[in-house]
Amino acid sequence: MAKLISGSEYSQKVLQEVAEKLKETKEKNPTFQACLAIVQVGNRSDSNVYIGAKLKKAAEIGAEGKLIKLPETITQGELEAEIDKLNNDDNVDGIIVQLPLDTVNEIDADSVVDRIHPLKDVDGLTRENAGRLFRGELDKTIFPCTPFGCLYLVQQVTGDLNFVAGKNVVVLGRSKIVGSPAASLFMWHHGTTTICHSKTQNVKEQCLKADILIVAIGRKHYVKGDWIKPGAVVIDCGINVEEATEPGKKNRLFGDVDTEAAKQVAGYITPVPGGVGPMTVAMLIRNTVEQAIRRKLSGGQGGNWPITYLKPKLVTPVPSDIAVSRSQVPKNIDMLAKEVGILHSELDLFGKKKAKVSLDIIKRLQHVKDGRYVVVTGITPTPLGEGKSTTTIGLVQALGAHLKKNVFACVRQPSQGPTFGIKGGAAGGGYSQVIPMEEFNLHLTGDIHAITAANNLLAAAIDARMFHEATQQDDALFNRLCPQNKQGVRVLSAVQKRRLSRLGFPVVDDGNLLTSEQKAKFARLDIDVSTITWNRVMDVNDRFLRGIEVGLGSQEKGHTRKTQFDITVASEIMAILALTTSLSDLRDRISKIVIASDKQGQPVTADDIGITDALTVLMRDTVRPNLMQTLEGTPVFVHAGPFANIAHGQSSILADKVALKLVGENGFVITEAGFGADIGMEKFFDIKCRYSGLLPSAVVLVATVRALKMHGGGPAVVAGAPLKHEYLDENIELVTKGCDSNLRKQIENANKFGVPVVVCVNRFSTDTANELEIVVEKAKSYGAQNAVVSEHWAKGGAGAIQLANAVVEATSEKSNFKFLYPLDLGLEEKIATIAREIYGADGIELSEAAKEKIERYTRQGFSKLPICMAKTHLSLSHDPTKKGAPTGFILPIRDVRASVGAGFIYPLVGEMTTMPGLSTRPCFFDITIDPETEQIDGLF
Numbered sequence: 001m002a003k004l005i006s007g008s009e010y011s012q013k014v015l016q017e018v019a020e021k022l023k024e025t026k027e028k029n030p031t032f033q034a035c036l037a038i039v040q041v042g043n044r045s046d047s048n049v050y051i052g053a054k055l056k057k058a059a060e061i062g063a064e065g066k067l068i069k070l071p072e073t074i075t076q077g078e079l080e081a082e083i084d085k086l087n088n089d090d091n092v093d094g095i096i097v098q099l100p101l102d103t104v105n106e107i108d109a110d111s112v113v114d115r116i117h118p119l120k121d122v123d124g125l126t127r128e129n130a131g132r133l134f135r136g137e138l139d140k141t142i143f144p145c146t147p148f149g150c151l152y153l154v155q156q157v158t159g160d161l162n163f164v165a166g167k168n169v170v171v172l173g174r175s176k177i178v179g180s181p182a183a184s185l186f187m188w189h190h191g192t193t194t195i196c197h198s199k200t201q202n203v204k205e206q207c208l209k210a211d212i213l214i215v216a217i218g219r220k221h222y223v224k225g226d227w228i229k230p231g232a233v234v235i236d237c238g239i240n241v242e243e244a245t246e247p248g249k250k251n252r253l254f255g256d257v258d259t260e261a262a263k264q265v266a267g268y269i270t271p272v273p274g275g276v277g278p279m280t281v282a283m284l285i286r287n288t289v290e291q292a293i294r295r296k297l298s299g300g301q302g303g304n305w306p307i308t309y310l311k312p313k314l315v316t317p318v319p320s321d322i323a324v325s326r327s328q329v330p331k332n333i334d335m336l337a338k339e340v341g342i343l344h345s346e347l348d349l350f351g352k353k354k355a356k357v358s359l360d361i362i363k364r365l366q367h368v369k370d371g372r373y374v375v376v377t378g379i380t381p382t383p384l385g386e387g388k389s390t391t392t393i394g395l396v397q398a399l400g401a402h403l404k405k406n407v408f409a410c411v412r413q414p415s416q417g418p419t420f421g422i423k424g425g426a427a428g429g430g431y432s433q434v435i436p437m438e439e440f441n442l443h444l445t446g447d448i449h450a451i452t453a454a455n456n457l458l459a460a461a462i463d464a465r466m467f468h469e470a471t472q473q474d475d476a477l478f479n480r481l482c483p484q485n486k487q488g489v490r491v492l493s494a495v496q497k498r499r500l501s502r503l504g505f506p507v508v509d510d511g512n513l514l515t516s517e518q519k520a521k522f523a524r525l526d527i528d529v530s531t532i533t534w535n536r537v538m539d540v541n542d543r544f545l546r547g548i549e550v551g552l553g554s555q556e557k558g559h560t561r562k563t564q565f566d567i568t569v570a571s572e573i574m575a576i577l578a579l580t581t582s583l584s585d586l587r588d589r590i591s592k593i594v595i596a597s598d599k600q601g602q603p604v605t606a607d608d609i610g611i612t613d614a615l616t617v618l619m620r621d622t623v624r625p626n627l628m629q630t631l632e633g634t635p636v637f638v639h640a641g642p643f644a645n646i647a648h649g650q651s652s653i654l655a656d657k658v659a660l661k662l663v664g665e666n667g668f669v670i671t672e673a674g675f676g677a678d679i680g681m682e683k684f685f686d687i688k689c690r691y692s693g694l695l696p697s698a699v700v701l702v703a704t705v706r707a708l709k710m711h712g713g714g715p716a717v718v719a720g721a722p723l724k725h726e727y728l729d730e731n732i733e734l735v736t737k738g739c740d741s742n743l744r745k746q747i748e749n750a751n752k753f754g755v756p757v758v759v760c761v762n763r764f765s766t767d768t769a770n771e772l773e774i775v776v777e778k779a780k781s782y783g784a785q786n787a788v789v790s791e792h793w794a795k796g797g798a799g800a801i802q803l804a805n806a807v808v809e810a811t812s813e814k815s816n817f818k819f820l821y822p823l824d825l826g827l828e829e830k831i832a833t834i835a836r837e838i839y840g841a842d843g844i845e846l847s848e849a850a851k852e853k854i855e856r857y858t859r860q861g862f863s864k865l866p867i868c869m870a871k872t873h874l875s876l877s878h879d880p881t882k883k884g885a886p887t888g889f890i891l892p893i894r895d896v897r898a899s900v901g902a903g904f905i906y907p908l909v910g911e912m913t914t915m916p917g918l919s920t921r922p923c924f925f926d927i928t929i930d931p932e933t934e935q936i937d938g939l940f
């Protein structure tokens with residue numbers, strides 16, 4: 001006589017264990033909760049009963065349950081949008097769609113279920129989780145509830161977790177919910193599994209072979225007693241309802257097995273009701289709590305990403321950058337997005353290899369602790385550059401593809417100007433690059449174009465406003481700015497009301513209510529033309545736009561003025577994009593842009609011009625970071641690229657924030673700071689980290705033997721000219737002197753911020769072992785936590801493994817990060833602190849113009865802003881010819897300007913070009929396209 005397996009009792013046991021686990025977790029993490037969301041379409045009465053049971057059990061163990069009840073008229077798209085909402089809701093841990101759907105529309109239920117994020121799938125029914133179960137990836141999936149309940153019962157009743165191994169398991173039914181996943185689950189627990197279905201000819205014969213028989217066909221008492229092998233474990237999933245024929249009587253439930261007859265032969269058997277049914281609910285609750293813990297507490301998004309790395313095809317000598325880029329077949333970007341845990345709904349594709357990602361990720365992953373945050377900077381470079389971008393990419397390739405860490409690179413988008421000029425635009429080079437290189441360098445997703453549009457709309461608005469103010473009387477001007485509607489009311493827009501409020505006037509709904517004096521003050525910005533700092537921009541190196549005259553058309557009636565174009569990346573709007581933390585913050589910063597002073601010396605802002613929201617509209621899409629990949633298939637955000645002299649020269653805060661969440665607590669985000677450490681790193685810490693609130697974990701300081709020889713007294717390095725023999729032959733003396741001066745000072749500077757420094761010696765083929773050894777030794781002696789030689793340019797990630805290990809070690813403990821100066825120091829003191837502490841100057845000397853500006857900005861209330869020095873990157877001092885670590889100089893401050901919207905004051909040390917020019921032979925001569933294949937060549 002078979003022993004009855006009480007699913008009711010075992011399910012209670014499961015629920016009790018889950019309740020204890022949840023309680024323990026909450027004790028350790030007081031804000032922790034597990035929440036199951038059930039999506040129901042329509043109002044089937046049987047569904048209502050099942051849903052009620054699930055919500056009741058969730059509440060019993062202390063979890064949260066919620067029902068999203070949707071009308072039967074819902075469409076597929078609307079239903080999927082509801083699932084997306086739940087995917088994005090950080091409070092929801094488990095989602096199930098109650099099937100069957102009760103709908104009047106044709107809806108593909110499989111696609112709806114598949115929309116559930118795999119980490120929130122608690123029924124194991126998404127294609128990804130079902131596929132993983134089928135393939136035996138048991139630790140990377142979640143078991144469907146009914147099959148899981150069946151397995152649990154077999155293991156518990158036999159008291160043997162390995163009972164299934166080696167047994168003949170026969171499963172009747174091959175549905176997606178029960179039969180097929182049960183067969184996979186028992187097979188991967190090493191049963192020898194047979195599946196029978198409606199077309200199977202000899203079901204009885206198959207059943208008789210079963211040591212474990214699982215029946216899920218939905219036919220009352222289909223399996224007879226003489227189909228059972230003596231002693232077999234029989235699990236009956238069937239629920240067949242026999243409606244009550246008499247009023248007051250309950251419906252009766254029957255299983256698929258003739259239980260009474262089977263009992264005589266089987267060893268164990270589940271009853272119906274009270275067998276598999278309660279186990280399904282218990283396993284659902286258990287899966288919900290497990291998924292909540294896995295998603296919220298196990299180091300980010302469920303540990304290491306399931307990512308496919310790409311192997312670079314290394315060739316020596318290393319071919320051109322574009323040839324290397326083309327030698328790799330990149331993954332489609334939607335695949336990479338999925339690998340790193342970005343939801344389908346969070347992705348906007350731009351072709352196949354680029355996508356924008358939603359800022360919702362930050363909210364969705366708010367429970368995830370940030371990863372480690374590393375900035376790559378360099379010693380004072382030669383005009384040829386020392387490979388910071390290449391090192392950034394090589395390092396992430398090593399951390400990801402070789403050390404299997406979750407890692408993101410966050411880099412700047414290059415301006416198109418240099419791409420067609422002299423410098424090229426590539427992010428990285430050799431075997432450490434962002435690919436596809438041509439997509440990276442040209443247009444990307446249009447962010448720079450949007451900035452150009454926004455910048456120039458403001459420029460047009462300024463000139464138009466000055467023109468209208470100059471050609472109209474107060475009344476006419478006011479009446480045109482606030483036209484009267486049919487009811488005779490002069491309605492003011494929101495931005496106009498803000499101006500009223502700033503002026504201290506009553507914020508009226510009808511402009512007629514203002515006094516004549518108020519109207520005049522409101523309407524007249526009275527811009528002092530000599531103070532306008534807002535230029536037009538273009539993303540082209542166009543030297544002839546460095547000085548222009550506008551307003552020469554006859555309709556402008558002689559209102560001409562001299563102005564200029566800058567390159568787009570020099571626009572304050574680019575700096576704003578890089579420093580903003582949300583779309584609303586972006587709008588706020590745009591509103592504060594100061595475009596000039598009025599004739600009374602008060603700042604005139606973009607908000608005064610009335611253009612804040614219009615510019616924000618143009619910038620709407622730009623706040624979303626752009627996803628690309630490295631040559632080895634690791635993820636990269638390419639986002640924002642402000643000038644490194646008149647702005648802070650860093651990629652965006654938003655990309656870093658999204659990436660730090662995506663990599664999770666044990667992951668890494670590597671970003672780059674433009675120019676040498678005296679400029680880039682200082683601005684990274686004192687401006688970017690100040691605004692983002694993010695804590696840096698380590699600095700990677702890139703040095704080259706070439707640059708060190710220059711600092712040690714080697715001859716000038718000139719772009720385009722062949723290198724002198726000092727740079728090609730071993731020269732220990734020059735390297736040593738370079739280490740003792742520039743390398744030493746830059747390491748000491750980094751240490752002033754309390755962040756560990758890893759020196760990366762970016763190896764060139766001409767470097768000798770003795771030269772490299774000296775750099776490593778000296779770097780350590782001057783306070784670097786570690787120093788390693790790296791060959792990522794020639795070997796990709798494999799060449800930077802030592803560097804990656806050094807970074808892992810350096811970031812294993814929290815840094816003692818601190819800013820160089822407090823914001824409440826006066827502007828002059830802040831500038832002097834940077835000059836003394838970082839550049840090694842004895843002090844600063846302010847020109848008359850600089851003094852006047854400091855006085856003005858202080859009076860206007862901008863003295864609490866951080867400082868963004870506009871200084872040459874070719875020397876620690878203001879003089880590009882002074883190499884090493886100059887001392888005994890006074891830093892001259894020629895002028896001081898303000899980017900109030902971006903949020904910094906920038907003192908000018910010497911002349912700063914904001915519009916590059918084209919040389920006699922720019923690189924556009926070499927750029928070609930094959931019209932047949934559309935293949936681009938000549939980019940570098």
Ligand code: NAP
Pocket residue numbers: 146172173174175176177178179196197198199200203216217218219237238239240276277278280
């Ligand atoms: P389903 O989608 O209707 O699938 C039934 C399966 O049984 C199909 O694969 C079908 O084969 C097969 N089948 C039908 N007649 C057969 C026969 N004469 N011989 C062999 N195989 C036959 O049903 P389901 O969703 O899997 O559910 C099955 C039963 O389990 C139902 O009674 C259901 O109520 C119950 N159930 C219980 C729970 C629980 O919590 N306890 C959960 C889910 C389901 P073909 O593929 O060839 O058509």
